[in-house]
Amino acid sequence: MAILFSILAVIFDIKFHIVPEKLTYGLLIFGLASNLILSLITNNIKFILASFISMVITYVITYLLWKLKMWGGGDVILFTAIATVIPNGLNIDFLNVFPLLSVYPFSFSVVVNSILVSFPFLVIFLTRLFIKNGVFSDDPTNVIALLNISTLKTLIHNTLNKTIPISDLKEGNIVNNYYFDNEYIISLIEEQEGNLEVFKSKDKEHGKYYFKSMSAGGITKQEMYLIKILYAQGFIRKDISVKFSYPFTPAIFAGLLIAVFYGDIMMIFTKNLFLGMIL
Template sequence: MNFSSIFLIQITVTVLFSLCATIFDVRKGFVPNLLCYILIAFGLFSNLILSLISTNIKFILASIISMVITYSITYMLWQLSIWGGGDVRLFTGIATVIPFGLNIDFLHIFPVLSVYPFSFSVVINSILVSFPFLMVFVCYAIVKKDLFQNNIDILFNVFSVDSLNYIKEKTLNKTIPVREIKEGNIVNSYYFDDEHISDLIGEEDGNLKVYENTDKGCKYYFKSISAGGITKKEESLLKIMSVQGFIDNRISIKVSYPFTPAIVAGLLIAVFYGDIMMIFAKNIMLVI
Protein backbone atom coordinates (compact mmCIF):
# COMPACT_ATOMS: atom_id res chain seq x y z
CA MET A 1 0.00 0.00 0.00
CA ASN A 2 1.33 3.44 -0.98
CA PHE A 3 1.22 6.02 1.79
CA SER A 4 2.94 8.84 -0.11
CA SER A 5 0.00 11.23 0.40
CA ILE A 6 0.02 10.71 4.16
CA PHE A 7 3.80 11.05 4.25
CA LEU A 8 3.48 14.34 2.38
CA ILE A 9 0.98 15.60 4.96
CA GLN A 10 3.36 14.62 7.76
CA ILE A 11 6.25 16.43 6.09
CA THR A 12 4.15 19.53 5.36
CA VAL A 13 2.84 19.79 8.92
CA THR A 14 6.31 19.25 10.37
CA VAL A 15 7.86 21.93 8.18
CA LEU A 16 5.07 24.41 8.95
CA PHE A 17 5.36 23.85 12.70
CA SER A 18 9.14 24.16 12.48
CA LEU A 19 8.80 27.44 10.60
CA CYS A 20 6.40 28.74 13.26
CA ALA A 21 8.90 27.71 15.95
CA THR A 22 11.62 29.59 14.08
CA ILE A 23 9.53 32.75 13.89
CA PHE A 24 8.90 32.63 17.63
CA ASP A 25 12.54 31.86 18.39
CA VAL A 26 13.90 34.69 16.25
CA ARG A 27 11.34 37.30 17.30
CA LYS A 28 10.59 36.32 20.89
CA GLY A 29 13.67 34.34 21.88
CA PHE A 30 11.86 31.10 22.74
CA VAL A 31 9.93 28.21 21.22
CA PRO A 32 6.40 27.78 22.66
CA ASN A 33 5.97 24.50 24.48
CA LEU A 34 2.41 24.11 23.19
CA LEU A 35 3.61 24.25 19.59
CA CYS A 36 5.98 21.35 20.16
CA TYR A 37 3.47 19.33 22.17
CA ILE A 38 0.90 19.65 19.39
CA LEU A 39 3.50 18.46 16.89
CA ILE A 40 4.33 15.47 19.10
CA ALA A 41 0.63 14.63 19.46
CA PHE A 42 0.17 14.91 15.69
CA GLY A 43 3.12 12.58 15.16
CA LEU A 44 1.73 9.92 17.46
CA PHE A 45 -1.77 10.25 15.99
CA SER A 46 -0.69 10.20 12.33
CA ASN A 47 1.59 7.21 12.81
CA LEU A 48 -1.12 5.40 14.77
CA ILE A 49 -3.44 5.94 11.80
CA LEU A 50 -0.77 4.55 9.48
CA SER A 51 -0.42 1.48 11.69
CA LEU A 52 -4.18 0.93 11.76
CA ILE A 53 -4.56 1.34 8.00
CA SER A 54 -1.63 -0.92 7.20
CA THR A 55 -2.29 -3.31 10.11
CA ASN A 56 1.43 -2.94 10.81
CA ILE A 57 2.59 -1.77 14.22
CA LYS A 58 5.93 -0.54 12.87
CA PHE A 59 4.74 3.03 12.27
CA ILE A 60 3.54 3.84 15.78
CA LEU A 61 6.30 1.76 17.35
CA ALA A 62 8.98 3.56 15.34
CA SER A 63 7.37 6.89 16.25
CA ILE A 64 7.50 6.17 19.98
CA ILE A 65 11.04 4.76 19.88
CA SER A 66 12.28 7.68 17.78
CA MET A 67 10.60 10.13 20.15
CA VAL A 68 12.18 8.62 23.26
CA ILE A 69 15.67 8.20 21.80
CA THR A 70 15.75 11.66 20.23
CA TYR A 71 14.53 13.32 23.39
CA SER A 72 17.13 11.48 25.47
CA ILE A 73 20.04 12.39 23.19
CA THR A 74 19.04 16.01 22.59
CA TYR A 75 18.28 16.46 26.30
CA MET A 76 21.82 15.36 27.16
CA LEU A 77 23.16 17.87 24.64
CA TRP A 78 20.91 20.51 26.22
CA GLN A 79 22.61 19.77 29.53
CA LEU A 80 25.90 20.58 27.79
CA SER A 81 24.46 23.95 26.70
CA ILE A 82 24.49 23.03 23.00
CA TRP A 83 20.97 24.37 22.50
CA GLY A 84 17.86 25.40 24.38
CA GLY A 85 14.97 23.41 25.79
CA GLY A 86 12.70 24.54 22.97
CA ASP A 87 15.11 23.02 20.46
CA VAL A 88 14.96 19.72 22.35
CA ARG A 89 11.17 19.67 22.16
CA LEU A 90 11.19 20.64 18.48
CA PHE A 91 13.65 17.87 17.63
CA THR A 92 11.44 15.47 19.60
CA GLY A 93 8.36 16.59 17.68
CA ILE A 94 10.10 16.10 14.35
CA ALA A 95 11.28 12.65 15.44
CA THR A 96 7.76 11.66 16.47
CA VAL A 97 6.16 12.68 13.17
CA ILE A 98 8.92 11.38 10.89
CA PRO A 99 10.67 8.46 12.62
CA PHE A 100 12.39 7.30 9.42
CA GLY A 101 13.21 8.75 6.02
CA LEU A 102 10.27 8.99 3.65
CA ASN A 103 10.12 8.38 -0.08
CA ILE A 104 7.35 10.21 -1.93
CA ASP A 105 7.01 8.56 -5.31
CA PHE A 106 4.75 10.99 -7.14
CA LEU A 107 7.01 13.94 -6.23
CA HIS A 108 10.16 11.94 -6.96
CA ILE A 109 11.52 12.58 -3.46
CA PHE A 110 14.07 9.88 -2.68
CA PRO A 111 16.48 11.20 -0.01
CA VAL A 112 19.78 9.53 0.83
CA LEU A 113 18.95 7.71 4.04
CA SER A 114 21.29 6.93 6.90
CA VAL A 115 21.74 3.84 9.04
CA TYR A 116 20.51 5.77 12.10
CA PRO A 117 17.04 7.27 12.73
CA PHE A 118 15.82 10.11 10.52
CA SER A 119 15.78 12.52 13.46
CA PHE A 120 19.53 12.01 13.90
CA SER A 121 19.97 13.08 10.28
CA VAL A 122 18.05 16.25 11.11
CA VAL A 123 20.24 16.85 14.17
CA ILE A 124 23.49 16.27 12.27
CA ASN A 125 22.35 18.34 9.30
CA SER A 126 21.30 21.16 11.62
CA ILE A 127 24.66 21.22 13.38
CA LEU A 128 26.56 21.23 10.10
CA VAL A 129 24.31 23.91 8.61
CA SER A 130 24.60 26.08 11.72
CA PHE A 131 28.34 26.64 11.29
CA PRO A 132 28.01 29.10 8.37
CA PHE A 133 25.30 31.02 10.29
CA LEU A 134 27.53 31.12 13.37
CA MET A 135 30.55 32.29 11.38
CA VAL A 136 28.52 35.10 9.80
CA PHE A 137 27.20 36.05 13.24
CA VAL A 138 30.69 36.12 14.77
CA CYS A 139 32.14 38.10 11.85
CA TYR A 140 29.32 40.62 12.14
CA ALA A 141 29.99 40.97 15.88
CA ILE A 142 33.72 41.42 15.24
CA VAL A 143 33.08 44.20 12.72
CA LYS A 144 30.40 45.84 14.85
CA LYS A 145 32.56 45.88 17.97
CA ASP A 146 35.72 46.68 15.99
CA LEU A 147 37.69 44.15 18.02
CA PHE A 148 40.90 44.49 16.07
CA GLN A 149 41.19 48.27 16.30
CA ASN A 150 43.09 48.26 19.58
CA ASN A 151 44.23 44.64 19.36
CA ILE A 152 46.15 44.41 16.12
CA ASP A 153 48.14 41.42 17.44
CA ILE A 154 44.92 39.43 17.61
CA LEU A 155 44.40 39.97 13.89
CA PHE A 156 47.80 38.54 12.98
CA ASN A 157 47.40 35.59 15.34
CA VAL A 158 43.72 35.02 14.82
CA PHE A 159 43.96 31.22 14.96
CA SER A 160 45.91 31.04 18.20
CA VAL A 161 44.15 29.73 21.32
CA ASP A 162 44.38 33.09 23.09
CA SER A 163 42.99 34.96 20.09
CA LEU A 164 40.10 32.55 19.64
CA ASN A 165 39.25 32.75 23.34
CA TYR A 166 39.36 36.54 23.16
CA ILE A 167 37.07 36.60 20.11
CA LYS A 168 34.70 34.14 21.76
CA GLU A 169 34.60 36.18 24.96
CA LYS A 170 33.96 39.46 23.18
CA THR A 171 31.47 38.30 20.55
CA LEU A 172 29.42 35.65 22.35
CA ASN A 173 29.01 37.47 25.67
CA LYS A 174 27.69 40.86 26.66
CA THR A 175 27.10 42.84 29.84
CA ILE A 176 23.65 44.29 30.39
CA PRO A 177 21.81 46.11 33.20
CA VAL A 178 20.15 43.59 35.52
CA ARG A 179 16.84 45.39 35.00
CA GLU A 180 16.96 44.31 31.33
CA ILE A 181 17.56 40.64 32.01
CA LYS A 182 14.75 38.34 30.95
CA GLU A 183 13.63 34.75 31.09
CA GLY A 184 15.79 32.51 28.92
CA ASN A 185 18.97 34.56 29.22
CA ILE A 186 22.06 32.47 29.93
CA VAL A 187 23.93 34.05 32.83
CA ASN A 188 27.72 33.86 32.90
CA SER A 189 29.69 33.36 36.10
CA TYR A 190 28.95 36.01 38.72
CA TYR A 191 31.30 36.04 41.72
CA PHE A 192 30.23 36.97 45.25
CA ASP A 193 30.91 36.40 48.96
CA ASP A 194 27.48 36.84 50.53
CA GLU A 195 26.09 33.45 51.59
CA HIS A 196 22.61 34.96 51.62
CA ILE A 197 22.78 35.14 47.81
CA SER A 198 23.67 31.46 47.74
CA ASP A 199 20.65 30.62 49.90
CA LEU A 200 18.26 32.69 47.79
CA ILE A 201 19.37 31.10 44.53
CA GLY A 202 19.35 27.63 46.06
CA GLU A 203 15.72 28.05 47.12
CA GLU A 204 14.62 28.58 43.51
CA ASP A 205 16.06 25.27 42.28
CA GLY A 206 16.03 26.60 38.74
CA ASN A 207 18.62 27.14 36.03
CA LEU A 208 21.05 29.10 38.19
CA LYS A 209 23.48 27.12 40.30
CA VAL A 210 25.94 28.26 42.95
CA TYR A 211 29.48 26.89 43.00
CA GLU A 212 32.37 27.32 45.40
CA ASN A 213 35.20 29.30 43.87
CA THR A 214 38.50 27.44 44.20
CA ASP A 215 40.53 30.36 42.85
CA LYS A 216 41.59 33.38 44.82
CA GLY A 217 38.99 36.06 45.27
CA CYS A 218 35.31 35.61 46.03
CA LYS A 219 34.05 32.50 47.83
CA TYR A 220 31.24 31.65 45.43
CA TYR A 221 29.90 32.20 41.95
CA PHE A 222 26.64 31.41 40.22
CA LYS A 223 25.84 30.81 36.56
CA SER A 224 23.28 29.17 34.29
CA ILE A 225 23.68 25.42 34.12
CA SER A 226 22.14 24.90 30.67
CA ALA A 227 21.19 26.63 27.45
CA GLY A 228 17.61 26.84 28.68
CA GLY A 229 18.49 30.05 30.50
CA ILE A 230 17.03 31.47 33.68
CA THR A 231 13.42 30.99 34.70
CA LYS A 232 10.87 33.74 35.24
CA LYS A 233 11.30 33.42 39.01
CA GLU A 234 15.07 33.70 38.70
CA GLU A 235 14.65 36.76 36.51
CA SER A 236 12.62 38.40 39.28
CA LEU A 237 15.08 37.25 41.95
CA LEU A 238 18.09 38.77 40.17
CA LYS A 239 16.27 42.07 39.71
CA ILE A 240 15.25 42.15 43.37
CA MET A 241 18.78 41.32 44.53
CA SER A 242 20.14 44.08 42.31
CA VAL A 243 17.69 46.66 43.66
CA GLN A 244 18.48 45.63 47.24
CA GLY A 245 22.21 45.84 46.61
CA PHE A 246 23.07 42.17 46.99
CA ILE A 247 24.51 42.06 43.47
CA ASP A 248 25.73 44.71 41.03
CA ASN A 249 23.35 46.46 38.67
CA ARG A 250 25.05 44.90 35.63
CA ILE A 251 25.51 41.25 34.76
CA SER A 252 27.19 39.25 31.99
CA ILE A 253 25.09 36.98 29.77
CA LYS A 254 25.71 34.92 26.66
CA VAL A 255 24.55 36.39 23.38
CA SER A 256 21.52 34.40 22.26
CA TYR A 257 21.82 32.59 18.96
CA PRO A 258 18.56 31.05 17.72
CA PHE A 259 19.18 27.51 16.54
CA THR A 260 15.75 26.85 15.03
CA PRO A 261 16.64 28.29 11.58
CA ALA A 262 19.37 25.66 11.38
CA ILE A 263 16.87 22.99 12.47
CA VAL A 264 14.50 23.98 9.66
CA ALA A 265 17.34 23.94 7.15
CA GLY A 266 18.53 20.57 8.46
CA LEU A 267 14.99 19.20 8.25
CA LEU A 268 14.46 20.35 4.66
CA ILE A 269 17.82 18.94 3.58
CA ALA A 270 17.05 15.63 5.30
CA VAL A 271 13.61 15.40 3.68
CA PHE A 272 14.53 16.33 0.12
CA TYR A 273 18.19 15.33 -0.15
CA GLY A 274 19.04 13.15 2.81
CA ASP A 275 21.72 12.90 5.44
CA ILE A 276 24.62 15.25 4.69
CA MET A 277 27.16 12.87 6.18
CA MET A 278 25.85 9.97 4.11
CA ILE A 279 25.81 12.11 0.96
CA PHE A 280 29.40 13.14 1.66
CA ALA A 281 30.45 9.54 2.33
CA LYS A 282 28.69 8.37 -0.83
CA ASN A 283 30.48 10.98 -2.95
CA ILE A 284 33.82 10.07 -1.38
CA MET A 285 33.24 6.42 -2.23
CA LEU A 286 32.41 7.36 -5.82
CA VAL A 287 35.63 9.35 -6.10
CA ILE A 288 37.67 6.50 -4.66
Protein backbone atom coordinates in the same frame (compact mmCIF):
# COMPACT_ATOMS: atom_id res chain seq x y z
CA MET B 1 3.72 20.31 9.28
CA ALA B 2 7.21 19.62 10.61
CA ILE B 3 8.68 22.15 8.17
CA LEU B 4 5.97 24.72 8.96
CA PHE B 5 6.46 24.42 12.74
CA SER B 6 10.25 24.59 12.29
CA ILE B 7 9.91 27.86 10.36
CA LEU B 8 7.81 29.30 13.21
CA ALA B 9 10.42 28.09 15.72
CA VAL B 10 13.16 29.90 13.76
CA ILE B 11 11.15 33.13 13.75
CA PHE B 12 10.50 33.00 17.52
CA ASP B 13 14.10 31.99 18.32
CA ILE B 14 15.64 34.81 16.29
CA LYS B 15 13.16 37.47 17.38
CA PHE B 16 12.54 36.53 21.03
CA HIS B 17 15.52 34.19 21.76
CA ILE B 18 13.20 31.40 22.90
CA VAL B 19 11.17 28.60 21.31
CA PRO B 20 7.64 28.57 22.83
CA GLU B 21 6.66 25.31 24.51
CA LYS B 22 3.17 25.57 22.99
CA LEU B 23 4.77 25.41 19.53
CA THR B 24 7.06 22.42 20.11
CA TYR B 25 4.59 20.44 22.23
CA GLY B 26 1.88 21.21 19.66
CA LEU B 27 4.01 19.59 16.94
CA LEU B 28 4.76 16.65 19.22
CA ILE B 29 1.06 16.05 19.93
CA PHE B 30 0.31 16.35 16.20
CA GLY B 31 2.96 13.70 15.49
CA LEU B 32 1.55 11.21 17.96
CA ALA B 33 -2.06 11.90 16.92
CA SER B 34 -1.43 11.68 13.16
CA ASN B 35 0.52 8.43 13.45
CA LEU B 36 -2.16 6.99 15.75
CA ILE B 37 -4.79 7.83 13.12
CA LEU B 38 -2.62 6.15 10.45
CA SER B 39 -2.40 3.03 12.61
CA LEU B 40 -6.18 2.98 13.12
CA ILE B 41 -6.96 3.55 9.43
CA THR B 42 -4.50 0.89 8.19
CA ASN B 43 -5.06 -1.44 11.14
CA ASN B 44 -1.28 -1.51 11.55
CA ILE B 45 0.37 -0.60 14.86
CA LYS B 46 3.75 0.13 13.26
CA PHE B 47 3.00 3.84 12.66
CA ILE B 48 2.26 4.82 16.27
CA LEU B 49 4.86 2.38 17.59
CA ALA B 50 7.60 3.83 15.35
CA SER B 51 6.53 7.36 16.31
CA PHE B 52 6.68 6.60 20.04
CA ILE B 53 10.02 4.76 19.86
CA SER B 54 11.55 7.52 17.71
CA MET B 55 10.28 10.12 20.20
CA VAL B 56 11.81 8.39 23.24
CA ILE B 57 15.20 7.63 21.63
CA THR B 58 15.56 11.12 20.15
CA TYR B 59 14.63 12.79 23.43
CA VAL B 60 17.21 10.77 25.38
CA ILE B 61 20.04 11.48 22.90
CA THR B 62 19.28 15.19 22.44
CA TYR B 63 18.75 15.63 26.19
CA LEU B 64 22.23 14.22 26.84
CA LEU B 65 23.66 16.61 24.25
CA TRP B 66 21.73 19.44 25.94
CA LYS B 67 23.53 18.56 29.18
CA LEU B 68 26.76 19.05 27.22
CA LYS B 69 25.54 22.60 26.41
CA MET B 70 25.17 22.02 22.66
CA TRP B 71 21.72 23.64 22.50
CA GLY B 72 18.78 24.80 24.57
CA GLY B 73 15.87 22.90 26.08
CA GLY B 74 13.50 24.21 23.40
CA ASP B 75 15.75 22.67 20.72
CA VAL B 76 15.53 19.29 22.49
CA ILE B 77 11.72 19.31 22.30
CA LEU B 78 11.80 20.51 18.68
CA PHE B 79 14.08 17.61 17.69
CA THR B 80 11.82 15.23 19.63
CA ALA B 81 8.67 16.61 18.00
CA ILE B 82 10.17 16.24 14.50
CA ALA B 83 11.09 12.64 15.36
CA THR B 84 7.51 12.00 16.47
CA VAL B 85 6.02 13.38 13.25
CA ILE B 86 8.54 11.69 10.92
CA PRO B 87 9.86 8.51 12.56
CA ASN B 88 11.05 7.05 9.24
CA GLY B 89 12.73 8.45 6.15
CA LEU B 90 10.53 9.75 3.34
CA ASN B 91 10.50 9.01 -0.38
CA ILE B 92 8.52 11.77 -2.06
CA ASP B 93 7.42 10.08 -5.28
CA PHE B 94 5.61 13.01 -6.89
CA LEU B 95 8.73 15.16 -6.56
CA ASN B 96 10.96 12.28 -7.67
CA VAL B 97 12.95 12.77 -4.48
CA PHE B 98 14.65 9.74 -2.96
CA PRO B 99 16.97 10.99 -0.22
CA LEU B 100 19.93 8.89 0.90
CA LEU B 101 18.82 7.33 4.19
CA SER B 102 21.08 6.25 7.04
CA VAL B 103 21.15 3.09 9.14
CA TYR B 104 19.92 5.04 12.18
CA PRO B 105 16.48 6.67 12.67
CA PHE B 106 15.48 9.60 10.47
CA SER B 107 15.53 12.00 13.41
CA PHE B 108 19.24 11.26 13.93
CA SER B 109 19.84 12.36 10.34
CA VAL B 110 18.18 15.67 11.25
CA VAL B 111 20.41 15.97 14.34
CA VAL B 112 23.60 15.10 12.43
CA ASN B 113 22.72 17.42 9.54
CA SER B 114 21.91 20.24 11.97
CA ILE B 115 25.26 19.93 13.72
CA LEU B 116 27.17 19.83 10.43
CA VAL B 117 25.39 22.83 8.91
CA SER B 118 25.49 24.88 12.11
CA PHE B 119 29.00 26.19 11.35
CA PRO B 120 27.89 28.49 8.46
CA PHE B 121 25.06 29.83 10.64
CA LEU B 122 27.56 30.49 13.46
CA VAL B 123 29.81 32.43 11.05
CA ILE B 124 26.83 34.52 9.89
CA PHE B 125 25.76 35.07 13.51
CA LEU B 126 29.24 36.24 14.56
CA THR B 127 29.65 38.46 11.49
CA ARG B 128 26.31 40.12 12.24
CA LEU B 129 27.38 40.77 15.84
CA PHE B 130 30.76 42.16 14.70
CA ILE B 131 29.03 44.59 12.34
CA LYS B 132 26.33 45.50 14.88
CA ASN B 133 28.92 46.24 17.57
CA GLY B 134 31.09 48.25 15.16
CA VAL B 135 34.12 46.00 15.55
CA PHE B 136 35.35 46.71 12.02
CA SER B 137 34.17 50.34 11.73
CA ASP B 138 35.98 51.38 14.93
CA ASP B 139 39.22 49.72 13.86
CA PRO B 140 39.43 48.39 10.26
CA THR B 141 42.63 46.51 11.14
CA ASN B 142 40.47 44.08 13.11
CA VAL B 143 39.66 42.41 9.78
CA ILE B 144 43.32 41.45 9.46
CA ALA B 145 43.36 40.42 13.13
CA LEU B 146 40.84 37.68 12.32
CA LEU B 147 43.72 35.74 10.79
CA ASN B 148 45.29 35.46 14.23
CA ILE B 149 43.65 32.70 16.32
CA SER B 150 44.28 34.29 19.73
CA THR B 151 43.05 37.70 18.56
CA LEU B 152 39.99 36.08 16.96
CA LYS B 153 39.16 34.34 20.26
CA THR B 154 39.44 37.68 22.08
CA LEU B 155 37.17 39.39 19.54
CA ILE B 156 34.59 36.60 19.80
CA HIS B 157 34.72 36.68 23.61
CA ASN B 158 34.27 40.45 23.73
CA THR B 159 31.49 40.35 21.13
CA LEU B 160 29.53 37.47 22.65
CA ASN B 161 29.50 38.96 26.15
CA LYS B 162 27.87 42.13 27.41
CA THR B 163 26.93 43.74 30.72
CA ILE B 164 23.26 44.65 31.15
CA PRO B 165 21.10 46.04 33.96
CA ILE B 166 19.35 43.26 35.88
CA SER B 167 16.06 44.97 35.03
CA ASP B 168 16.75 44.02 31.36
CA LEU B 169 17.44 40.37 32.18
CA LYS B 170 15.22 37.94 30.23
CA GLU B 171 14.37 34.27 30.27
CA GLY B 172 16.96 32.37 28.20
CA ASN B 173 19.85 34.77 28.93
CA ILE B 174 23.12 32.92 29.58
CA VAL B 175 24.57 34.38 32.77
CA ASN B 176 28.36 34.62 33.12
CA ASN B 177 30.18 34.23 36.44
CA TYR B 178 28.49 36.47 39.02
CA TYR B 179 30.49 36.76 42.27
CA PHE B 180 28.93 37.20 45.72
CA ASP B 181 29.57 36.54 49.43
CA ASN B 182 26.10 36.05 50.95
CA GLU B 183 25.49 32.32 51.53
CA TYR B 184 21.73 32.94 51.67
CA ILE B 185 21.81 33.32 47.87
CA ILE B 186 23.15 29.75 47.54
CA SER B 187 20.10 28.17 49.15
CA LEU B 188 17.70 30.29 47.06
CA ILE B 189 19.38 29.24 43.79
CA GLU B 190 19.54 25.57 44.76
CA GLU B 191 15.80 25.60 45.53
CA GLN B 192 15.07 26.54 41.91
CA GLU B 193 16.66 23.38 40.45
CA GLY B 194 17.12 25.26 37.20
CA ASN B 195 20.10 26.07 34.99
CA LEU B 196 22.02 28.22 37.50
CA GLU B 197 24.72 26.56 39.59
CA VAL B 198 26.84 27.92 42.42
CA PHE B 199 30.60 27.35 42.74
CA LYS B 200 33.26 28.30 45.26
CA SER B 201 35.48 31.07 43.97
CA LYS B 202 39.25 30.71 43.75
CA ASP B 203 39.58 34.48 43.39
CA LYS B 204 38.46 35.70 46.82
CA GLU B 205 38.88 39.36 45.80
CA HIS B 206 35.73 39.18 43.68
CA GLY B 207 33.72 37.07 46.12
CA LYS B 208 33.59 33.77 47.99
CA TYR B 209 31.15 32.23 45.54
CA TYR B 210 29.82 32.73 42.03
CA PHE B 211 26.85 31.45 40.04
CA LYS B 212 26.50 31.00 36.27
CA SER B 213 24.29 29.36 33.66
CA MET B 214 25.09 25.71 33.02
CA SER B 215 23.03 25.28 29.87
CA ALA B 216 22.92 26.78 26.38
CA GLY B 217 19.22 27.30 27.08
CA GLY B 218 20.04 30.04 29.61
CA ILE B 219 18.15 30.85 32.79
CA THR B 220 14.56 29.82 33.40
CA LYS B 221 11.74 32.29 34.02
CA GLN B 222 11.82 31.46 37.74
CA GLU B 223 15.57 32.12 37.90
CA MET B 224 15.10 35.41 36.08
CA TYR B 225 12.55 36.53 38.68
CA LEU B 226 14.80 35.30 41.51
CA ILE B 227 17.76 37.39 40.31
CA LYS B 228 15.54 40.47 39.94
CA ILE B 229 14.14 39.96 43.45
CA LEU B 230 17.66 39.56 44.87
CA TYR B 231 18.59 42.88 43.26
CA ALA B 232 15.43 44.59 44.51
CA GLN B 233 16.22 43.41 48.05
CA GLY B 234 19.81 44.67 47.80
CA PHE B 235 21.59 41.29 47.81
CA ILE B 236 23.30 41.76 44.44
CA ARG B 237 24.51 44.62 42.23
CA LYS B 238 22.41 46.21 39.49
CA ASP B 239 24.49 44.94 36.53
CA ILE B 240 25.10 41.38 35.33
CA SER B 241 27.20 39.90 32.52
CA VAL B 242 25.47 37.67 29.96
CA LYS B 243 26.39 35.89 26.74
CA PHE B 244 24.65 36.33 23.42
CA SER B 245 22.81 33.07 22.83
CA TYR B 246 23.35 31.46 19.43
CA PRO B 247 19.97 30.50 17.89
CA PHE B 248 20.26 26.86 16.81
CA THR B 249 16.80 26.54 15.24
CA PRO B 250 17.97 27.80 11.78
CA ALA B 251 20.44 24.90 11.72
CA ILE B 252 17.68 22.48 12.79
CA PHE B 253 15.43 23.79 10.01
CA ALA B 254 18.22 23.44 7.44
CA GLY B 255 19.06 19.97 8.77
CA LEU B 256 15.41 18.93 8.40
CA LEU B 257 15.13 20.21 4.82
CA ILE B 258 18.36 18.47 3.82
CA ALA B 259 17.26 15.20 5.48
CA VAL B 260 13.88 15.25 3.71
CA PHE B 261 14.94 16.33 0.21
CA TYR B 262 18.59 15.28 0.01
CA GLY B 263 19.45 12.81 2.73
CA ASP B 264 21.89 12.22 5.54
CA ILE B 265 25.02 14.36 5.02
CA MET B 266 27.24 11.90 6.87
CA MET B 267 26.00 8.99 4.77
CA ILE B 268 26.40 11.02 1.57
CA PHE B 269 29.97 11.91 2.55
CA THR B 270 30.73 8.28 3.44
CA LYS B 271 29.24 7.03 0.18
CA ASN B 272 31.20 9.51 -1.94
CA LEU B 273 34.39 8.76 -0.01
CA PHE B 274 33.90 5.01 -0.49
CA LEU B 275 33.17 5.39 -4.20
CA GLY B 276 36.15 7.71 -4.59
CA MET B 277 38.47 5.13 -3.02
CA ILE B 278 37.12 2.41 -5.35
CA LEU B 279 37.44 4.57 -8.46
